[in-house]
Amino acid sequence: MIGFVGIIVVFVMVFGGYLAAGGKMGIIIKALPFEMTMIGGAAVGAFLISNSMSAVKQTAGDLGRVFKGPKWAHDDYRDLLCLLFELIRLARQNPVAIEEHIEAPEESTIFTKYSKILSDAEVIALICDTMRSASMNYDDPHQVEEVLEKRMEANMHHALHSSHALQTVADGLPALGIVAAVLGIIKTMGSIDQPPEVLGKLIGGALVGTFLGVFLAYGFVGPFAAKVKTVTEEDGHFYQLVREVLVANLHAHATNICIEVGRQNTPSHCRPSFSELEDALKAVKQGAA
Incomplete structure (x- = not known):
C-alpha cells in the first residue's frame, strides 16, 4: 500500500507544483x-540486451515486491523457530528417525505443518542439507558455518x-x-522558418x-530498485536465522538455547517475544506427545 501512496505523492507534488x-x-x-x-522503448531494449531471459x-516478478513487501512476516519467523525446534529435538532423540523427514520433506509430518515454509525450496534445502551433513558426521561447526555463509x-x-538491473536502467x-x-531539437531546427510561437512549442x-x-x-x-534491494535483504534474514540455529546445534548447545539464539538474531520487528515463543514451543511439545 505504501508503494501506491508514494507514486501518488510523486505525481501530485511534481505536476501539482508545475500547475x-x-x-x-x-x-x-x-x-x-x-x-x-523513445525513452521507454530504448530503456526496455537496453534492459533486454544486458540481461538473460531468466534475469528478465x-x-x-520482483517488481511486485515493491508493493507486497517482504515475503516473511512475524508469524513465519515464529513458525520457522518451531520447525527447527522439532527437527533438532527429534535428531537428538532418534538420529535414524530424522532421515525420513529430511530426505522427503514434502511427505514429512513435521514439515507439512508449516506449508508456507515448505513452499520455499531454498529454505527447505538449506535445512535438509545441513542436517544431512550433521548426520554424516560432517559436524565441524566452523566448517559448516563457512559452507552455509558461502551458499x-x-x-x-x-x-x-x-x-x-533496475538501478542500471535508472542510471x-x-x-x-x-x-x-x-x-x-533536430526536429525543431527543421522548422526554423516557423514563427516563434510554433518554435516555442517544438522546443x-x-x-x-x-x-x-x-x-x-x-x-x-x-x-523501485532500492525497494527491491531492501525487501530482498530483509527476506535474507530468514535464511540467516536457519544458519544461526543449525550452527548452534552443531556446537551441541541445548535445544532451547539453539532456538533462543535464532530468536535473538531475528529482526526486531519480526522477532517473537520470549513468552510468545515459549507458548508456541509448548504447543509443539503437546502436539508431539
Whole structure:
C-alpha cells in the first residue's frame, strides 16, 4: 500500500507544483506519447540486451515486491523457530528417525505443518542439507558455518540481480532523455522558418524528453530498485536465522538455547517475544506427545 501512496505523492507534488506555478499541461500531454515511446522503448531494449531471459523474468516478478513487501512476516519467523525446534529435538532423540523427514520433506509430518515454509525450496534445502551433513558426521561447526555463509552469499548475489538491473536502467534514463531531447531539437531546427510561437512549442516538446528521463529515473525506477534491494535483504534474514540455529546445534548447545539464539538474531520487528515463543514451543511439545 505504501508503494501506491508514494507514486501518488510523486505525481501530485511534481505536476501539482508545475500547475500551481502557472504551467500548462498541453505541451507535455502532446509530446508525452512520442517521448515515452523513445525513452521507454530504448530503456526496455537496453534492459533486454544486458540481461538473460531468466534475469528478465526474475526482475518482472520482483517488481511486485515493491508493493507486497517482504515475503516473511512475524508469524513465519515464529513458525520457522518451531520447525527447527522439532527437527533438532527429534535428531537428538532418534538420529535414524530424522532421515525420513529430511530426505522427503514434502511427505514429512513435521514439515507439512508449516506449508508456507515448505513452499520455499531454498529454505527447505538449506535445512535438509545441513542436517544431512550433521548426520554424516560432517559436524565441524566452523566448517559448516563457512559452507552455509558461502551458499547464502551466492543466493543473495543472485537475488539482488533484479535490483542491480533496475538501478542500471535508472542510471541510463537521464541520458536517454537527452537523446530524445536532441531528436526534438533536430526536429525543431527543421522548422526554423516557423514563427516563434510554433518554435516555442517544438522546443517545449523537446525538453519534455529531458524531463521525462530524469523524472522516471529518480521518481520511479531508482526507488523501485532500492525497494527491491531492501525487501530482498530483509527476506535474507530468514535464511540467516536457519544458519544461526543449525550452527548452534552443531556446537551441541541445548535445544532451547539453539532456538533462543535464532530468536535473538531475528529482526526486531519480526522477532517473537520470549513468552510468545515459549507458548508456541509448548504447543509443539503437546502436539508431539
